[in-house]
Amino acid sequence: xxxxxxDTATPxxxxxxxxxxxxxxxxxxxxxxxxxxxxxxxxxxxxAEAGVKLDAVTGVVVxxxxxxxxxxxxxxxxxxxxxxxxxVPVHGLCTLDGLAYAARRGGLEGPFAVATDARRKEVYWAxxxxxxxxxEPAVDRPADITEQLAGLPVVGAGALLYxxxxxxxxxxxxxxxxxxASLAAERLAAGAALLPPQPLYLRRPDAQVPKNYKVVTxx
Amino acid sequence: xxxxxxxxxxxTSCDETGVGVVRGTTLLADAVASSVDTHARFGGVVPEIAxxxxxxxxxxxxxxxxxxAGISARDLDGIAVTAGPGLAGALLVGVSAAKAxxxxxxxxxxxxxxxxxxxxxxxxxxxPLPEPTMALLVSGGHSSLLLAPDITSDVRPxxxxxxxxxxxxxxxxxxxLHLGFPGGPVIDRLAKEGDPKAIAFPRGLSGSRDPAxxxxxxxxxxxxxxxxxxxxxAGEDVPVRDVAASFQEAVVDVLTRKAVRACKDExxxxxxxxxxxxxxxxxxxxxxxxxxxxxxxxxxxxxxxxTDNGAMVAALGAEMVARNRxxxxxxxxxxxxxxxxxxxxxxxxxxxxxxxxxxxxxxxxLYS
Ligand SMILES: [Zn+2]
Numbered sequence: 140x141x142x143x144x145x146d147t148a149t150p151x152x153x154x155x156x157x158x159x160x161x162x163x164x165x166x167x168x169x170x171x172x173x174x175x176x177x178x179x180x181x182x183x184x185x186x187a188e189a190g191v192k193l194d195a196v197t198g199v200v201v202x203x204x205x206x207x208x209x210x211x212x213x214x215x216x217x218x219x220x221x222x223x224x225x226x227v228p229v230h231g232l233c234t235l236d237g238l239a240y241a242a243r244r245g246g247l248e249g250p251f252a253v254a255t256d257a258r259r260k261e262v263y264w265a266x267x268x269x270x271x272x273x274x275e276p277a278v279d280r281p282a283d284i285t286e287q288l289a290g291l292p293v294v295g296a297g298a299l300l301y302x303x304x305x306x307x308x309x310x311x312x313x314x315x316x317x318x319x320a321s322l323a324a325e326r327l328a329a330g331a332a333l334l335p336p337q338p339l340y341l342r343r344p345d346a347q348v349p350k351n352y353k354v355v356t357x358x
Numbered sequence: 359x360x361x362x363x364x365x366x367x368x369x370t371s372c373d374e375t376g377v378g379v380v381r382g383t384t385l386l387a388d389a390v391a392s393s394v395d396t397h398a399r400f401g402g403v404v405p406e407i408a409x410x411x412x413x414x415x416x417x418x419x420x421x422x423x424x425x426x427a428g429i430s431a432r433d434l435d436g437i438a439v440t441a442g443p444g445l446a447g448a449l450l451v452g453v454s455a456a457k458a459x460x461x462x463x464x465x466x467x468x469x470x471x472x473x474x475x476x477x478x479x480x481x482x483x484x485x486p487l488p489e490p491t492m493a494l495l496v497s498g499g500h501s502s503l504l505l506a507p508d509i510t511s512d513v514r515p516x517x518x519x520x521x522x523x524x525x526x527x528x529x530x531x532x533x534x535l536h537l538g539f540p541g542g543p544v545i546d547r548l549a550k551e552g553d554p555k556a557i558a559f560p561r562g563l564s565g566s567r568d569p570a571x572x573x574x575x576x577x578x579x580x581x582x583x584x585x586x587x588x589x590x591x592a593g594e595d596v597p598v599r600d601v602a603a604s605f606q607e608a609v610v611d612v613l614t615r616k617a618v619r620a621c622k623d624e625x626x627x628x629x630x631x632x633x634x635x636x637x638x639x640x641x642x643x644x645x646x647x648x649x650x651x652x653x654x655x656x657x658x659x660x661x662x663x664x665t666d667n668g669a670m671v672a673a674l675g676a677e678m679v680a681r682n683r684x685x686x687x688x689x690x691x692x693x694x695x696x697x698x699x700x701x702x703x704x705x706x707x708x709x710x711x712x713x714x715x716x717x718x719x720x721x722x723x724l725y726s
Binding site: 173208213219223 | 400404406407409410412413416417420421431446447450451453454455457458459461462463688689690691692
């Protein structure tokens with residue numbers, strides 16, 4: 140098994156290769172505005188580091204968000220296109236699950252939450268109990284969920300951004316494709332289902348309805 | 359001519375997900391998935407809706423195009439993609455897909471200019487473009503007169519709209535007349551039953567001291583809207599067919615007059631018209647009439663190739679391959695305001711190295 144994992148749902152552009160047992164190579168960069176430029180060179184670096192060619196990959200894993208749309212789509216369309224070109228399956232995983240997995244591996248125990256920056260003064264978040272999500276990921280204003288998450292450690296950049304709402308922030312700050320790949324490998328080995336590689340936007344598109352036709356004749 | 363370059367082209371600059379396959383100047387496939395119906399109720403293209411639709415349609419449209427062309431992706435000589443100009447988020451979906459596809463197949467990647475592609479598509483219909491080519495590009499997003507001595511490397515803007523694009527004016531007038539979106543086809547249809555001389559609407563920038571090749575449709579739009587409002591205010595019926603015909607006539611009169619003049623001034627004996635508005639039947643007819651009178655040969659692709667599509671991108675990509683233009687590199691990004699003077703976006707290293715940049719960057723990490 141050789142999984143190529145990518146995630147562009149957050150400011151991190153992260154890529155990893157996983158051989159079914161462990162992460163073989165990993166690279167990443169944090170830059171919220173250049174996902175489109177950075178992803179392919181990162182894939183190229185990871186493959187070079189591992190000394191393999193893309194056609195050795197047996198499956199693609201992609202973080203499906205939630206995340207700000209423009210960057211999120213870069214990873215999803217790249218993964219889908221690789222899948223089509225290589226005729227290999229493309230598996231989706233919730234990006235927040237990747238962060239939760241990394242936090243647990245880092246020693247975080249008990250229930251906790253994960254929060255990433257959703258911009259517009261909101262966070263994407265989800266709760267985890269024994270490593271499993273309890274409920275669907277959501278998007279909310281930090282102040283609106285402070286009570287629900289009171290007393291819980293909160294993992295990720297969303298927690299660091301709003302210390303008043305989330306007084307117990309924990310690492311890691313950013314998702315890593317390595318964690319995502321490891322989680323995917325575990326789930327695949329256990330025969331568990333992964334998500335379809337489709338975006339979790341969690342918000343309706345901003346439908347900018349053009350202004351109504353303005354009367355131009357002076358009254 | 360099996361040695362002509364076989365190229366797949368991807369276009370996502372606006373609301374059409376287009377994937378085309380060409381061999382040299384021969385069209386093999388032109389697959390398009392449009393989200394226009396979703397935008398209709400908003401009266402215009404909503405960028406985020408377009409981007410979401412591109413992501414959904416991208417891979418299925420690529421696969422459909424390959425199937426339609428009856429070729430294997432392995433046999434491609436290159437992947438071309440619209441790098442700009444266009445909607446930033448929409449462009450990024452196509453550029454990312456093209457990069458992944460080119461990388462996975464170990465093919466050179468060509469980020470090309472949307473406007474140059476609109477011109478180059480005519481090679482699929484009427485054979486190689488004469489050099490130089492005079493082109494009038496008219497759509498909802500652009501209205502320009504371009505002189506292209508070499509479509510892969512030298513495209514010169516002679517004039518452009520100083521306010522609205524021609525297609526935008528059609529959409530706006532259609533909205534004033536409650537005809538829905540997009541406005542071009544319905545105005546074209548209604549105008550056939552109207553009198554183009556019924557109302558004398560103004561011809562923008564047509565004075566002797568106005569810029570010879572620039573366009574303006576904002577004044578015309580206002581004038582038509584005022585005329586309609588005056589009728590409504592007086593409690594009279596608006597003669598929709600006559601308004602449509604007279605408005606359309608004002609637009610195509612200016613477009614064709616300036617284009618023919620540019621041909622004469624530059625000593626170019628043919629004119630290419632492209633872009634979505636080139637599907638307008640009156641524009642085609644008047645251009646034909648005026649070109650014939652001036653001894654100019656008119657080249658207009660069939661309507662399906664005038665609107666945004668992947669075949670036009672593939673056509674320009676094939677020309678890039680045929681002329682040994684340097685490929686783009688893996689850092690290629692979308693440029694929503696890519697100037698027309700840049701027909702393509704070669705990689706940063708391509709000026710100093712003339713060997714295959716794909717191998718240079720990726721060394722042995724691709725299919726050998
Ligand atoms: Zn166009």
